[in-house]
Amino acid sequence: MTELVVGAIEAILMVLIGLHLSIFLLYFERKGSALIQDRVGANRAAITGFGRKLGMPNLGIVNTLVADPLKLFTKEDFVPEGADHFLHGLAPFLALFPVLVTFVVIPFGDTITIAGQTFNLQAANLNAAALYLLATIGIGVYGVALGGWASNNRWALLGGIRATAQMISYEIAMGLAIVAVIMTYGTLDLQEMVRSQGGVWFGFLPRWGLFVQPLAFILLLTAGVAESKRVPFDLPEGESELILGYMVEYSGGKQAAFMFTDFAEQALTAMLLVTFFLGGWQVPWLYRDGFHLPGGHIIAVAPLLVSILGIVSFLVKVVVLCAFLGLVRWTLPRFRYDQLMRLGWKGLVPLGLANVLVTAFIVVATGGAH
Amino acid sequence: MPAGLFWFLAALSILAALGVVLQRNPVHCLLALVLTLLAIAVLFIGQDAIVVGFLQAIVYAGAVMVLFLFVIWLLNLPVESGPTGHLALKLFGTLAVAALLAELAVFLVPSRLQLKFSSAHAAGYGSIDALSQTLFSEYLIAFEVTSVLLLVAVIGAVALARRTTQAELQERKEASARVEKAA
Secondary structure, three states, X not given: OHHHHHHHHHHHHHHHHHHHHHHHHHHHHHHHHHHXXXXXXXXXXXXXXXXXXXXXXXXXXXXXXXXXXXXXXXXXXXXXXXXXXXXXHHHHHHXXXXXXXXXXXXXXXXXXXXXXXXXXXXXXXXXXXXXXXXXXXXXXXXXXXXXXXXXXXXXXXXXXXXXXXXXXXXXXXXXXXXXXXXXXXXXXXXXXXXXXXXXXXXXXXXXXXXXXXXXXXXXXXXXXXXXXXXXXXXOOOEOOOOEOHHHOOOXXXXXXXXXXXXXXXXXXXXXHHHHHHOOOOOOOOEEOOEEEOOOOOEEEOOHHHHHHHHHHHHHHHHHHHHHHHXXXXXXXXXXXXXXXXXXXXXXXXXXXXXXXXHHHHHHHHOOOOO | OOHHHHHHHHHHHHHHHHHHHHOOOHHHHHHHHHHHHHHHHHHHHHOOOHXXXXXXXXXXXXXXXXXXXXXXXXXXXXXXXXXXXXXXXXXXXXXXXXXXXXXXXXXHOOOOOOOOOOOOOOOOOOOHHHHHHHHHHOOHHHHHHHHHHHHHHHHHHHHHHOOOOHHHHHHHHHHHHHHHHHO
């Protein structure tokens, strides 16, 4: 029973972390873009005016995180004539739900011992978590596809079809990258994967997956950005051709749910990259009993602090990667649709297959992952 | 698997399956089919067939059904207004379904259908290790033949999609001749 309660608390915590990362990405979308484009950006609506008296620049937090969502959620929820009412309402949540339930399998820390009881810092310890990921990501397509169809609008349908085709295409590249990762670690269990990334090579290099599977890292990063439909892969929308794509007939809270899905997918991509390639909750040179620095020094750390440092390390890595994804979004120009498909099918998929083949040879030659 | 969960999933999959045949809008039918497949996937997982269950969700619910959706959109299927077809067809259809139901009843009822919810499988049953051991030893030839079959299907589909007819070839020849003449 305690296990169930702890699992539920951890699951809620994990979903909350995912949502907060999405909010961070939303803020980055508004104010970070202004920083990159050398303009002022959101700078109105200071509630107290306290910061201004101190001479601080307006960070636009009230604008982006309070005023904008309030405006969205109090807008009229408009359903166009001839639309499929049931599916029009269902679609945004069909898109958001699979992403949120995926957060629960990500391990965000090692075991932690509180008051004599040891808890695994992973909400759902599935032994086939990698398959679960692929299943939930695959089902996320329906929200977008049906959102486009149920709107009874040609542009929305075209945007929905574009988005679906794009997501299906890049899911294959994503799956191939994950297959190579699974072969390297020899397990489907994400917690096991992170565990085996502990320790060092040559006395100083952390045993992170990035150094074993650099190609899979790039493949998963690219496919992840494409999966979340962000620039440079934001082809489902286009001001001059498709307007807002599958979202065009949505307003208010439902549109916010669609928008939030993209941010949550980005946060999920960051978490997956951290888990597979950047050592998850591992802190470089930190073991159960403390830091073992490359020079041979040992700094003892209390076990509870080691667990907490792990959680902090996971969060720091994820936030840095999220910021990187935001940076990518405001730096690269967008593709054309045919370029997107060519990159997916003629670039990423063959590379992924080659990566799987080479990994298989190496795993067999070195005596298997077990 | 808890008995309550089994009954819930069984009822859900049957209701969703009824939705597939009874609804009039093809997209709604397809969604009901997705729901059926997902419920069955969870049933698989509950019976310790973990990999099969997840593959069902990934391949059937996540990929094949999306292709169905594309086909429905491509053919622009209308919402059916009512039952269509010959009277004889309906009659024989009803008779065939009744016969099938009777057969199932005869088959299932005498065995008094013992439901077992506790899974007494060996350790590792249904895991990816066990599945791949079986697939790559006992059923290796069948597995390889299936993969060749799928490859042939893919090549065939590409060949059909890229086929040029004689008329198109003739047209191209004429077009290039016209360009040469103009030059």
